[in-house]
Amino acid sequence: MDAATVFSTVSRRFRILYETGKAIDFEIVCDDRSWKVHRFVLCLYSDVLACACDGRFREASVKRLDLSADGEDCVDALVRYMYYFDYALPRSDNICTSHVNVAILADKYDLPNLVKLANKKLADRLAKVPIKFTTDLIDAATLAEEATGPMEDFRAALAKAAVTLSKTNISDYVTLMKALPNLAQSVAVQLAAELAEMTLRNAQPTEFYCQACNMMCEGVKMGGKVRKKRVIWYYCPHCQSTVHYDASQPAGGNRG
Numbered sequence: 001m002d003a004a005t006v007f008s009t010v011s012r013r014f015r016i017l018y019e020t021g022k023a024i025d026f027e028i029v030c031d032d033r034s035w036k037v038h039r040f041v042l043c044l045y046s047d048v049l050a051c052a053c054d055g056r057f058r059e060a061s062v063k064r065l066d067l068s069a070d071g072e073d074c075v076d077a078l079v080r081y082m083y084y085f086d087y088a089l090p091r092s093d094n095i096c097t098s099h100v101n102v103a104i105l106a107d108k109y110d111l112p113n114l115v116k117l118a119n120k121k122l123a124d125r126l127a128k129v130p131i132k133f134t135t136d137l138i139d140a141a142t143l144a145e146e147a148t149g150p151m152e153d154f155r156a157a158l159a160k161a162a163v164t165l166s167k168t169n170i171s172d173y174v175t176l177m178k179a180l181p182n183l184a185q186s187v188a189v190q191l192a193a194e195l196a197e198m199t200l201r202n203a204q205p206t207e208f209y210c211q212a213c214n215m216m217c218e219g220v221k222m223g224g225k226v227r228k229k230r231v232i233w234y235y236c237p238h239c240q241s242t243v244h245y246d247a248s249q250p251a252g253g254n255r256g
Contacts, residue, residue, distance in 0.1 A: 011085050014041070018083035026053050027064045030075040037079060039063075045082050048110045073098055074105045081106075081114050096122060096140035100151060104143070107150035115150045123157035130168070131161040133175050141180050159186035163194065210236040 017023070017038065024036040042049040052059040059065045067075045077087035089098050099122045106114035122140070131137070141158055144151035162183060166173040177184055210217040217236050 014083045014085075017041075025063065028067060028075065028079060029064060030067050030070065030072045033072055033076075035075070035079045037082075041082055046110045048108075070105050070108075071101060074101050077102045077118075078105055078109070078111070078114065081111070081117065086117070087114075093134075094136045094139070096125070096136045097143060099125075100140045100143045100147070100154065103150045103154070104147045107147070116153070119151065119153035119157075122154040126157045126161040131158075131165050131172075131176070133172055133179070138179050141183065145182050155183075155186060156190075159183060159190045162187045163190045166191075210239065212236065212239045 021036055023038060026037050026039045026042065028035045028037055039053040042053050049065075051057060052065050053063070054060055073089055077089060080087045087102070089095060089102075092098065099118050103115050103118035103122075106112070106118060141155075144154050144158075162173065162176055165176065166187075177187070207216055207218050209215070213236060217238055
């Protein structure tokens with residue numbers, strides 16, 4: 001049985017287990033809403049949740065975990081992910097902010113794959129729909145900045161979308177940068193990476209001595225000034241490093 005078949009079988013059984021409510025032995029609540037769940041499922045996903053449902057905490061004795069502080073939509077996403085390996089949020093004007101909150105909640109309870117899924121949903125949304133200056137986007141980006149750890153993929157996707165916006169609608173791009181000044185550094189890095197990639201794509205290969213590989217390699221030659229000194233860079237495709245030399249020395253002059 002291949003991995004895809006195993007996953008399909010397991011996910012179907014998890015779904016049936018949740019929908020039928022068979023062998024329910026724990027409850028998660030958020031305000032007036034509750035979800036009937038299984039302690040073994042919570043333990044499978046997270047050591048943090050395992051402590052809450054099978055440890056010395058009060059939640060373990062009453063078999064009830066109150067997540068009212070985390071928001072109903074986010075808690076529903078967490079529960080559904082554990083049984084369906086996916087989640088969906090209700091339509092709203094705050095969809096990006098909600099995905100960020102799901103990622104933060106997942107990080108809080110140590111579900112790294114749910115963190116990745118929330119980031120992917122945000123990145124896919126930015127890739128499919130031209131970026132628009134909305135309160136939701138600004139709130140989501142600001143929240144992601146404050147929650148640095150789990151939101152790296154979203155911030156990278158947002159920077160990439162901002163770079164695209166700079167080429168299609170400079171007015172909206174300027175407005176976005178003013179609203180999110182902390183995004184400017186990531187955008188600058190993205191623009192530099194695109195410029196470097198374009199340079200590498202158009203440059204002619206040149207033989208040089210790569211100190212990292214300790215051998216002669218065929219790489220890409222670039223140039224510039226550092227502290228008023230002319231410096232030559234060579235990009236090595238083998239080790240993907242950049243080696244620089246004083247322009248007054250030959251490329252092989254620093255060998256050994």
